[in-house]
Amino acid sequence: MNKSELVEKIANDANISKASADRVLSSAIDTIIKAVTKGNDVQLIGFGTFKSGKRAARIGRNPQTGAELKIPAAKTVKFGAGKAFKDAVNKRK
Structure with missing residues (x-):
């Protein structure tokens, strides 16, 4: 699964537009990158820790x-x- 397929799946599951789903996913990825770059851990219970x-x-x-x-x-x-x-x-x- 690539990013566009993930965005489409999120949009369908959350009943939102693909553009909104893309903004949410991009924001989540950017936030994780910034936190880990600063030396912080990002823990998502049930998913994992970066x-x-x-x-x-x-x-x-x-x-x-x-x-x-x-x-x-x-x-x-x-x-x-x-x-x-x-x-x-x-x-x-």
Whole structure:
């Protein structure tokens, strides 16, 4: 499912226009991005938690030449699925 299909599904389920559904979804995504960028966690009960993480610097290898590369440290985004989400995926009740 891509964003336009998700917007259409939201619009149908909520009985609102596609434009309104798109604004709501875009606003939700932007809000999550801004919160995680500031270092805050975003917890949606039953769905999951978005949080920032850190990846340490490490040495990697160029697969073509085998030469060592220094990979710098980086910030990452982590998502942990909530129990209800995991149960739905695993079809548990």
